[in-house]
Amino acid sequence: MSSTAALLVFIGILALATFLILLPRIVGRREARRLQERPSRRSPVVVEDGPAPAIDDSATDEVVVDEALVEEIESIEVEELAPTEIGVEAPRLRDRLGKTRATFSGLVGTFRRGGKIDDDAWDELEETLLLADVGMTTTEAVVAGVKERAADTHVDADGLPELLRDELAARLEATGSDRALHHAADGPSVWLLVGVNGVGKTTTAAKLAKREQADGARVLLAAADTFRAAAADQLGMWADRLGCEIVRGQDGGDPGAVVYDALDAAHARNVDVVLVDTAGRLHTKVNLMNELEKLKRIVDRTPGALQEVLLVLDASTGQNGLTQAREFAGAVDITGVVLTKLDGTAKGGVVLAIEAEFGVPVKLVGLGEGADDLVAFEPAEFAAALVE
Numbered sequence: 167m168s169s170t171a172a173l174l175v176f177i178g179i180l181a182l183a184t185f186l187i188l189l190p191r192i193v194g195r196r197e198a199r200r201l202q203e204r205p206s207r208r209s210p211v212v213v214e215d216g217p218a219p220a221i222d223d224s225a226t227d228e229v230v231v232d233e234a235l236v237e238e239i240e241s242i243e244v245e246e247l248a249p250t251e252i253g254v255e256a257p258r259l260r261d262r263l264g265k266t267r268a269t270f271s272g273l274v275g276t277f278r279r280g281g282k283i284d285d286d287a288w289d290e291l292e293e294t295l296l297l298a299d300v301g302m303t304t305t306e307a308v309v310a311g312v313k314e315r316a317a318d319t320h321v322d323a324d325g326l327p328e329l330l331r332d333e334l335a336a337r338l339e340a341t342g343s344d345r346a347l348h349h350a351a352d353g354p355s356v357w358l359l360v361g362v363n364g365v366g367k368t369t370t371a372a373k374l375a376k377r378e379q380a381d382g383a384r385v386l387l388a389a390a391d392t393f394r395a396a397a398a399d400q401l402g403m404w405a406d407r408l409g410c411e412i413v414r415g416q417d418g419g420d421p422g423a424v425v426y427d428a429l430d431a432a433h434a435r436n437v438d439v440v441l442v443d444t445a446g447r448l449h450t451k452v453n454l455m456n457e458l459e460k461l462k463r464i465v466d467r468t469p470g471a472l473q474e475v476l477l478v479l480d481a482s483t484g485q486n487g488l489t490q491a492r493e494f495a496g497a498v499d500i501t502g503v504v505l506t507k508l509d510g511t512a513k514g515g516v517v518l519a520i521e522a523e524f525g526v527p528v529k530l531v532g533l534g535e536g537a538d539d540l541v542a543f544e545p546a547e548f549a550a551a552l553v554e
């Protein structure tokens with residue numbers, strides 16, 4: 167076999183090699199023919215309406231520059247927006263409260279139809295309040311309050327929306343007396359942000375930084391959430407964007423050291439407000455609460471510096487937020503609540519439950535993910551937005 171077989175194998179390899187060498191040329195020629203048959207397009211943009219421009223096939227490879235068009239484009243003046251002009255407008259509570267407002271609008275519609283106030287009307291009021299996560303205890307109190315107002319004023323059902331609005335506003339005004347954010351008379355003010363993971367602490371720190379900067383304050387962010395690796399990066403990104411200072415430690419490092427360094431830096435650099443972003447979860451809940459107490463003690467070494475301990479709660483967790491609030495309130499003295507994500511939930515009624523149960527004012531509400539989406543909480547505005 168040997169010599170004949172070897173010859174055949176050699177011829178086979180030769181034929182295969184020749185085929186592989188010629189293949190690109192064959193394909194190339196076919197492609198060229200195909201392109202010739204098709205009208206060529208100079209631009210990949212397909213203009214659907216209007217006649218196709220006449221194209222001179224002989225010049226398809228040349229770039230034709232229309233000088234007049236270039237001049238026209240260059241002469242267009244682009245008005246540059248200063249960075250601060252973008253989105254500085256604070257959102258309106260009413261506009262972002264859509265889902266909670268929708269919960270109340272059915273009730274208000276029924277009332278407005280008028281007629282005698284019967285048990286069904288009271289049941290519908292109770293149901294609506296429960297749906298908005300006002301909670302059982304506060305709902306009963308609100309219904310009782312509106313009943314009393316109705317008895318005093320002898321209104322028909324169409325008078326109920328106003329009574330409900332007044333009752334809600336009065337309750338909120340009675341509990342949360344002081345909604346201002348406080349500053350130290352002299353030296354840096356420290357505001358501690360506490361709350362479980364994902365409620366919006368870091369975002370709120372950024373929003374508060376922006377607000378304070380707008381008021382002319384020098385702000386320093388302290389990344390005391392060293393438990394999650396990405397947490398300091400997230401705050402760092404905001405610090406870059408807002409142009410404020412940041413003190414951060416090592417991942418997994420001691421948050422106490424971060425707070426200590428932040429205060430040191432604040433004194434040295436004449437910082438007005440130090441915003442401390444804390445961890446929302448540690449290995450155990452006891453650890454977390456102990457750590458918050460420790461951070462508070464470190465701040466307290468500068469007497470009068472600790473001005474706010476803000477509990478950040480996610481409105482969309484509704485009544486569950488109250489359980490969290492209880493735990494945090496037991497560990498550190500909360501000075502106020504920031505209720506976030508009120509823009510995406512029907513559970514906005516939880517504001518009433520928070521204030522009624524804790525006697526702690528909701529100072530601010532979060533209405534979106536942007537740095538401007540934080541507004542002061544105004545009871546009358548809130549009540550009017552729910553009941554129109």
Ligand code: GDP
Pocket residue numbers: 361362363364365366367368369370446506507508509510531532533534535539
């Ligand atoms: P943290 O774990 O408590 O620090 O929470 P983050 O600040 O990281 O926020 C968690 C998520 O909630 C992020 O995607 C935020 O953009 C979003 N978030 C925070 N506040 C608001 C708010 O008021 N409205 C909405 N819609 N999203 C928010």
Ligand code: MG
Pocket residue numbers: 367368369391397443
């Ligand atoms: Mg965070």
